[in-house]
Amino acid sequence: xxxxxxxxxxxxSGHEAxxxxxxxxxxxxxxxxxxxxxxxxxxxLKLISLSELATRGQVLVADKNLSRLKGNRIAAYRRTIGTxxxxxxxxxxxxxxxxxxxxxxxxxxxxxxxQRRVRAALDKVGLLNKAKRYPITLxxxxxxxxxxxxxxxxxxxxxxxxxxxxxxxxxxxxEIMQLFLQFNQVDITVLIATHDYRHLERIRCGVLxxxxxxxxxxxxxx
Amino acid sequence: MPKQISVWLSRHLQVLFDTxxxxxxxxxTSAMTILVLAIAMTLPMVLYKIVDSLESxxxxxxxxxxxxxxxxxxxxxxxxxxxEFGQKLLQNPKIEDVQYISPEQGLEEFSNLDGFTxxxxxxxxxxxxxxxxxxxxxxxxxxxxxxxxxELEIMQGVDTAVYDQQWLNRLAAIVDxxxxxxxxxxCLMGIGIVLVISDTVRLGIxxxxxxxxxxxxxxGTHAFIRRPFLYAGALHCFFGALFAWGVTNMTLYLLAGxxxxxxxxxxxxxxxxxxxxxxxxxxxxxxxxxxLLASRFTVDRHLxxxxxx
Numbered sequence: 001x002x003x004x005x006x007x008x009x010x011x012x013s014g015h016e017a018x019x020x021x022x023x024x025x026x027x028x029x030x031x032x033x034x035x036x037x038x039x040x041x042x043x044x045l046k047l048i049s050l051s052e053l054a055t056r057g058q059v060l061v062a063d064k065n066l067s068r069l070k071g072n073r074i075a076a077y078r079r080t081i082g083t084x085x086x087x088x089x090x091x092x093x094x095x096x097x098x099x100x101x102x103x104x105x106x107x108x109x110x111x112x113x114x115q116r117r118v119r120a121a122l123d124k125v126g127l128l129n130k131a132k133r134y135p136i137t138l139x140x141x142x143x144x145x146x147x148x149x150x151x152x153x154x155x156x157x158x159x160x161x162x163x164x165x166x167x168x169x170x171x172x173x174x175e176i177m178q179l180f181l182q183f184n185q186v187d188i189t190v191l192i193a194t195h196d197y198r199h200l201e202r203i204r205c206g207v208l209x210x211x212x213x214x215x216x217x218x219x220x221x222x
Numbered sequence: 223m224p225k226q227i228s229v230w231l232s233r234h235l236q237v238l239f240d241t242x243x244x245x246x247x248x249x250x251t252s253a254m255t256i257l258v259l260a261i262a263m264t265l266p267m268v269l270y271k272i273v274d275s276l277e278s279x280x281x282x283x284x285x286x287x288x289x290x291x292x293x294x295x296x297x298x299x300x301x302x303x304x305x306e307f308g309q310k311l312l313q314n315p316k317i318e319d320v321q322y323i324s325p326e327q328g329l330e331e332f333s334n335l336d337g338f339t340x341x342x343x344x345x346x347x348x349x350x351x352x353x354x355x356x357x358x359x360x361x362x363x364x365x366x367x368x369x370x371x372x373e374l375e376i377m378q379g380v381d382t383a384v385y386d387q388q389w390l391n392r393l394a395a396i397v398d399x400x401x402x403x404x405x406x407x408x409c410l411m412g413i414g415i416v417l418v419i420s421d422t423v424r425l426g427i428x429x430x431x432x433x434x435x436x437x438x439x440x441x442g443t444h445a446f447i448r449r450p451f452l453y454a455g456a457l458h459c460f461f462g463a464l465f466a467w468g469v470t471n472m473t474l475y476l477l478a479g480x481x482x483x484x485x486x487x488x489x490x491x492x493x494x495x496x497x498x499x500x501x502x503x504x505x506x507x508x509x510x511x512x513x514l515l516a517s518r519f520t521v522d523r524h525l526x527x528x529x530x531x
Contacts, residue, residue: 012531049439053530072443074530079441089436106442108229150440 001027001158001189002048007057009043009213017043018213020057025191025206027157030184032200033193035210041193044210045160048191049083050074062157079107082151082188084161088143090135096146097122097131103154121149125179141172148176152183159183161192170198177203234449241453252458255422259462260469262415263505266408267470267497272477273401275494280394287367291354291374292381295325302379304352311356316370319357325350335487351381412512415462419455419516426454427524438528447528448521455517456510463506470497 002025009018018040025031033041046052047059050066059066062080069077082103090099097118104114122128125145127138135143144164151159161180165173177199184190192199200207208218245252291311294301302310308320323331328350332338356374360366367385374383427434434447474494481494 050530051439072445075438075441075443075446077441078439081441083439089432089439091433091436102436103440106437106440106446108233110229154440 001025001029001062002191003058003060004044004047005058005060007047007054007059009040009047009052010055016213018047018054018210021210021213021215022057023208023215023218025189027189028184028187029206030181030190030203031192031206031208032203033191033208033210034195034197034200036195039210040213041210042162043213044208045083045162045191045193048158049081049160050077075106079103079154080157082154082156082159084144084147084151084159084164086163086166088135088147090143090146090150092134092136094134095131096127096133096135096138099135099146100149100153102150107154117153117155118149121153124152124182125149141168141175144168144172144176145179148179152188156188158189158191161190163193163195165194165196165199173199237449237453238457241450241457244450244454245457255418255458256461256465258418259415259459259509260465262411262418263463263466263509264469264473266404266411267466267501267505268473268477269400269404269407270501271470271474271494271497273397273404276393276397277401280390280397287358287362287364287385289356289358289367289371289374290384290386291356292384293352293354294379294381295351304354307379308354311354311374316359316366317356318359321355321357323353323355325352328353356383412508415459415509415512416516419458419513420520422458423451423455423517423520424524426451427521434524434528444522444525444528447525448518451517451521452514455513457513459509459513460506463502463509466505466509467497467502 002023004021004023007018007021008016010016021040021044033044035041043052047054047066048061050069053067061077064077066077091102100121101114101118104117109117119128119131122131125148127142127145127149130138130142135146138146144167148161148164151161159180164180165176168176173196180190180192181203206218209216293304293307304322304324308322311317311320325348329342329348332350333342356370358367358370360370371383371385374380437447474496478494485493
């Protein structure tokens with residue numbers, strides 16, 4: 001599903017965030033991406049969500065070479081990727097359901113279908129009763145779950161999460177992780193960047209470990 | 223296919239109403255921007271209308287030159303009878319028509335004019351000479367008219383023959399100058415509109431930067447991101463133009479009174495009139511196009527920064 005071959009990313013400032021990273025993630029896999037801060041976790045996720053382009057090497061997602069995508073194909077590709085951010089990135093002037101419906105609205109989904117899928121996604125994360133609320137009135141954990149509902153409402157093939165539990169207490173963090181596991185069971189490929197090693201011990205899954213922009217453990221076969 | 227069209231239409235309607243709602247939510251800011259745009263459009267429109275009206279009047283005058291032939295007055299036997307003299311002039315092939323205005327008629331016309339009545343009453347006798355208005359057969363040919371006036375002046379019994387073209391030529395030159403000024407002003411105001419819209423859209427982008435980033439991230443196309451800003455630019459200009467139409471007609475209304483008093487003094491039926499719906503529509507279309515162009519340019523400059531790098 002996701003394949004990195006000898007991927008390096010150097011920012012215009014000269015900082016090399018990733019060097020010669022190669023790995024393959026199978027469709028429907030569940031993988032943690034670990035490493036200290038600044039190891040290149042966020043950069044790796046941004047290469048998959050096509051917020052950044054690799055300086056060298058190839059990133060293939062669902063057999064698409066991301067560096068070849070241009071214009072509206074970038075937008076179309078991003079609709080197949082759900083992203084959860086540490087800081088939620090919710091729009092505070094819109095209700096919870098309007099936030100969650102955004103990926104469907106930009107995709108031009110019909111109104112009835114949109115409503116149905118937004119309710120389903122909110123139900124899944126347990127926030128159906130707060131659909132009309134504004135994000136600011138919700139707790140941190142609830143806001144994160146709104147972010148997750150938005151990430152999955154478009155039925156993505158890949159779900160990316162950048163430190164999704166970074167600001168949450170352990171009980172809430174476990175709840176969130178359970179949610180990701182549930183989505184994984186419906187064949188979504190999940191990749192979660194975290195430095196919370198508790199999860200690694202509990203959940204059996206693949207691990208990619210980064211250090212100073214290099215892959216120090218994980219699949220290297222690409 | 224009809225379904226795609228209805229989806230497309232409903233999307234655009236949604237953005238339209240959303241943009242109108244945003245304009246309404248910040249009434250003061252929107253009103254000020256729209257007013258600035260309206261003023262930018264009003265100035266050239268008012269000037270255009272004045273030039274347009276002046277031109278139609280002067281064209282009429284220039285097309286029909288007249289020579290005023292003032293005859294010597296008195297009871298001397300050598301002085302020909304004005305009517306007979308006029309008949310004689312009509313035989314000249316260079317003359318198309320001759321109209322006689324007697325001293326009495328002249329005096330009556332003067333006394334109809336503001337401010338002249340008392341002056342005329344104070345006169346002991348009618349000082350006006352008999353007057354023949356000569357219409358040359360040579361039409362707009364200025365040189366031919368001047369030659370004819372010179373010929374008329376040396377005729378027996380003629381005091382002076384005045385071809386009053388010079389001030390008309392000056393007026394035409396002034397009108398020409400103002401017209402050039404209108405074009406220059408309209409171009410400058412067009413640039414002004416582009417700058418105002420660019421700035422408004424730029425501020426809108428800054429205010430909605432988070433939203434743009436998220437829409438980009440969840441797969442919104444650049445067209446989708448651009449759309450509300452295009453609508454904002456177009457709507458500002460549309461309302462600006464509508465307002466400008468009203469303000470222009472109000473200005474013309476305020477000018478109409480003094481202008482008609484002034485033109486009465488020049489014995490003219492000059493009228494400024496209103497901005498026609500056709501002109502208003504043209505100005506609206508140009509303004510909306512400029513608004514669309516300016517917002518498109520501004521958003522695209524921002525969108526370039528969103529491309530993965």
